[in-house]
Amino acid sequence: xxxxxxxxxxxxxxxxxxxxxxxxxxxxxxxxxxxxxxxxxxxxxxxxxxxxxxxxxxxxxxxxxxxxxxxxxxxxxxxxxxxxxxxxxxxxxxxxxxxxxxxxxxxxxxxxxxxxxxxxxxxxxxxxxxxxxxxxxxxxxxxxxxxxxxxxxxxxxxxxxxxxxxxxxxxxxxxxxxxxxxxxxxxxxxxxxxxxxxxxxxxxxxxxxxxxxxxxxxxxxxxxxxxxxxxxxxxxxxxxxxxxxxxxxxxxxxxxxxxxxxxxxxxxxxxxxxxxxxxxxxxxxxxxxxxxxx
Amino acid sequence: xxxxxxxxxxxxxxxxxxxxxxxxxxxxxxxxxxxxxxxxxxxxxxxxxxxxxxxxxxxxxxxxxxxxxxxxxxxxxxxxxxxxxxxxxxxxxxxxxxxxxxxxxxxxxxxxxxxxxxxxxxxxxxxxxxxxxxxxxxxxxxxxxxxxxxxxxxxxxxxxxxxxxxxxxxxxxxxxxxxxxxxxxxxxxxxxxxxxxxxxxxxxxxxxxxxxxxxxxxxxxxxxxxxxxxxxxxxxxxxxxxxxxxxxxxxxxxxxxxxxxxxxxxxxxxxxxxxxxxxxxxxxxxxxxxxxxxxxxxxxxxxxxxxxxxxxxxxxxxxxxxxxxxxxxxxxxxxxxxxxxxxxxxxxxxxxxxxxxxxxxxxxxxxxxxxxxxxxxxxxxxxxxxxxxxxxxxxxxxxxxxxxxxxxxxxxxxxxxxxxxxxxxxxxxxxxxxxxxxxxxxxxxxxxxxxxxxxxxxxxxxxxxxxxxxxxxxxxxxxxxxxxxxxxxxx
Numbered sequence: 001x002x003x004x005x006x007x008x009x010x011x012x013x014x015x016x017x018x019x020x021x022x023x024x025x026x027x028x029x030x031x032x033x034x035x036x037x038x039x040x041x042x043x044x045x046x047x048x049x050x051x052x053x054x055x056x057x058x059x060x061x062x063x064x065x066x067x068x069x070x071x072x073x074x075x076x077x078x079x080x081x082x083x084x085x086x087x088x089x090x091x092x093x094x095x096x097x098x099x100x101x102x103x104x105x106x107x108x109x110x111x112x113x114x115x116x117x118x119x120x121x122x123x124x125x126x127x128x129x130x131x132x133x134x135x136x137x138x139x140x141x142x143x144x145x146x147x148x149x150x151x152x153x154x155x156x157x158x159x160x161x162x163x164x165x166x167x168x169x170x171x172x173x174x175x176x177x178x179x180x181x182x183x184x185x186x187x188x189x190x191x192x193x194x195x196x197x198x199x200x201x202x203x204x205x206x207x208x209x210x211x212x213x214x215x216x217x218x219x220x221x222x223x224x225x226x227x228x229x230x231x232x233x234x235x236x237x238x239x240x241x242x243x244x245x246x247x248x249x250x251x252x253x254x255x256x257x258x259x260x261x262x263x264x265x266x267x268x269x270x271x272x273x274x275x276x277x278x279x280x281x282x283x284x285x286x287x288x289x290x291x292x293x294x
Numbered sequence: 295x296x297x298x299x300x301x302x303x304x305x306x307x308x309x310x311x312x313x314x315x316x317x318x319x320x321x322x323x324x325x326x327x328x329x330x331x332x333x334x335x336x337x338x339x340x341x342x343x344x345x346x347x348x349x350x351x352x353x354x355x356x357x358x359x360x361x362x363x364x365x366x367x368x369x370x371x372x373x374x375x376x377x378x379x380x381x382x383x384x385x386x387x388x389x390x391x392x393x394x395x396x397x398x399x400x401x402x403x404x405x406x407x408x409x410x411x412x413x414x415x416x417x418x419x420x421x422x423x424x425x426x427x428x429x430x431x432x433x434x435x436x437x438x439x440x441x442x443x444x445x446x447x448x449x450x451x452x453x454x455x456x457x458x459x460x461x462x463x464x465x466x467x468x469x470x471x472x473x474x475x476x477x478x479x480x481x482x483x484x485x486x487x488x489x490x491x492x493x494x495x496x497x498x499x500x501x502x503x504x505x506x507x508x509x510x511x512x513x514x515x516x517x518x519x520x521x522x523x524x525x526x527x528x529x530x531x532x533x534x535x536x537x538x539x540x541x542x543x544x545x546x547x548x549x550x551x552x553x554x555x556x557x558x559x560x561x562x563x564x565x566x567x568x569x570x571x572x573x574x575x576x577x578x579x580x581x582x583x584x585x586x587x588x589x590x591x592x593x594x595x596x597x598x599x600x601x602x603x604x605x606x607x608x609x610x611x612x613x614x615x616x617x618x619x620x621x622x623x624x625x626x627x628x629x630x631x632x633x634x635x636x637x638x639x640x641x642x643x644x645x646x647x648x649x650x651x652x653x654x655x656x657x658x659x660x661x662x663x664x665x666x667x668x669x670x671x672x673x674x675x676x677x678x679x680x681x682x683x684x685x686x687x688x689x690x691x692x693x694x695x696x697x698x699x700x701x702x703x704x705x706x707x708x709x710x711x712x713x714x715x716x717x718x719x720x721x722x723x724x725x726x727x728x729x730x731x732x733x734x735x736x737x738x739x740x741x742x743x744x745x746x747x748x749x750x751x752x753x754x755x756x757x758x759x760x761x762x763x764x765x766x767x768x769x770x771x772x773x774x775x776x777x778x779x780x781x782x783x784x785x
Binding site: 025036051052053054075076077090093096097106107109116118122123124126129130131132133134135136137138139142143144145146150151161162163177183184185186202203204205206209210233234247248249250260261262266267269270272273274275276277289290291292293294 | 337410412413454455456461465466468469478482484485486488489490491492493494495496497498500501503504505514521523524533544547548550551552589591592598649651652653671678681682683716717718719720721722723727729733736737738740741742743744745747748749750751752754758763768
């Protein structure tokens with residue numbers, strides 16, 4: 001563990017010219033492109049982890065895997081998913097909730113504090129370090145999913161969760177509704193048009209009991225499914241090769257979706273927010289969160 | 295008297311008459327109040343702030359009416375202040391600059407409950423507990439449960455990002471608001487968020503929740519409904535020292551257990567509450583700790599056993615597991631009626647709300663007792679220990695000369711101690727008017743400027759609930775906050 005050098009990050013970002021932070025680049029095309037903006041790295045490393053506090057302070061450039069491994073040593077995790085190589089900052093800026101959101105919660109609720117550099121090159125802090133906080137405006141939630149267009153994030157404090165004691169994946173040609181009916185807070189329920197695949201987790205005896213219930217429905221033990229890489233908003237029809245995250249409003253699909261349709265009033269409020277934070281549009285000028293469907 | 299003054303005054307009165315006429319045309323006669331009684335009633339909220347001046351009070355019933363009220367106010371250059379039940383404790387609904395008060399309590403329809411998709415659309419005026427009652431039998435509930443839940447509205451919960459004991463596991467209001475129909479400060483109506491999953495674009499819903507009425511008015515709210523747990527265990531532990539209770543809380547979290555609720559009440563609270571509620575709290579305990587665990591049977595049983603061990607190791611004299619639903623209800627009734635029972639000790643109280651790291655509960659509580667007792671005051675602690683959310687309640691008799699200054703000093707010192715311990719100004723009551731002046735303790739000018747950028751994007755003309763939250767900008771006219779009031783003004 002070491003201290004994150006935020007001053008160096010602020011200098012890297014500077015006060016003028018188009019700029020962006022490149023994380024692992026695993027979702028580099030989400031919501032647009034870098035449009036040739038100068039790319040700076042975010043600081044890496046875990047600065048502080050207090051298992052008894054259930055918070056972790058980490059450089060935004062730290063990989064999701066490295067953070068996960070450090071937390072797992074103390075039986076904890078965070079509600080952030082990402083493919084191999086993805087960074088904590090990148091995952092927060094893309095703003096996809098973890099597949100296990102039924103237990104872990106939404107990514108919007110994981111970010112407690114963010115140390116940022118604004119469009120004017122000045123450092124500022126959004127939110128606060130405690131697990132509960134309503135002091136001033138909720139900038140952390142605004143930053144999650146903002147694709148780095150409001151501020152560039154150097155260091156974050158995240159809420160952690162205890163790792164489940166046990167889990168099981170089960171799958172079978174049973175309707176998602178029937179599956180949900182026999183379970184309490186499943187971590188995720190997936191439906192590919194034929195099969196429902198579910199992950200249950202928690203106390204090992206409870207997991208065994210839920211597995212029994214699912215077997216009674218005709219489901220069998222399975223493994224974590226490999227999901228198609230792209231995602232879209234669920235509109236009631238499953239695309240070819242698509243997998244629905246039941247109750248999450250998200251459908252995983254093989255090909256990129258159409259850009260989202262956003263009501264005029266919502267878009268114009270969003271543009272006002274962006275202009276207010278970045279009047280010259282120097283932060284990630286080639287990206288627009290309104291293009292991201294879900 | 296100079297004629298310009300007279301004509302100015304006449305113009306202002308005429309302007310006010312015109313404003314009232316237009317508002318009556320919008321919402322109808324009988325739903326606009328400008329009499330002295332109404333203006334007095336709506337001059338304050340649940341906080342200790344006094345001296346607010348509403349210009350006029352409106353009671354719209356539809357989104358279109360709210361929008362028209364806001365637009366009408368804007369045409370007259372008047373600010374507006376949204377208001378629910380007025381139970382807020384930070385002065386967020388106290389009117390500054392003679393605003394149009396937009397009271398949403400009549401918008402109390404529960405429009406839709408979708409049991410399968412676990413969501414409900416409700417009006418902002420729906421009372422928190424009424425929604426829970428409405429949901430009985432569906433197997434679902436609305437998780438945020440502030441202590442004022444019998445009176446406070448969902449609209450107010452959204453504005454304050456309210457908490458409550460069960461937010462430890464389930465999260466505060468923001469985690470339970472999926473979408474909001476909002477009348478923006480220019481009168482435009484937008485729906486932010488989505489019934490399922492994340493809406494495209496910025497998380498405007500996340501930014502709006504907790505905006506304390508400065509970003510617009512919620513007119514319809516889509517809330518997430520939480521599955522009732524199949525098993526609930528409520529434990530009551532009692533200790534010979536507050537430190538023992540606090541250490542138990544820290545140790546439970548450290549053991550990787552996140553209970554549904556972890557609440558501490560100290561001896562003075564127990565002494566005030568027990569005679570009324572007969573919850574079975576031991577009157578000689580220095581502190582009691584309520585722990586609630588929920589989930590599936592085996593997991594709950596395992597956690598109960600762990601907590602019994604942890605409690606005993608930290609000095610718990612007894613660990614009682616509620617055996618019946620009635621016993622459980624009484625344990626909670628004592629906790630939720632704590633503030634009401636306090637009047638038996640002293641007539642006035644000042645309730646603070648800060649958050650500290652939960653690993654530092656014992657040491658910070660010790661400091662809180664010292665700070666208050668050094669000033670010859672009485673403090674009672676009843677709080678959401680699991681997330682480090684302190685609620686020191688200083689009780690006093692305002693008729694006692696000089697007591698206000700001491701209460702103010704102690705309150706300010708508690709805020710300082712909390713921030714110095716790595717904490718924040720507010721965990722669930724918000725900033726409103728009451729804590730505005732403390733904002734620089736936690737935030738730099740650049741931090742505050744970033745927050746103001748959000749506010750300005752929503753409220754371009756600065757007409758939404760002015761003089762709240764951020765310390766810059768307008769002050770609130772004649773309003774007095776704790777400590778700056780002349781003696782004898784406290785009700």
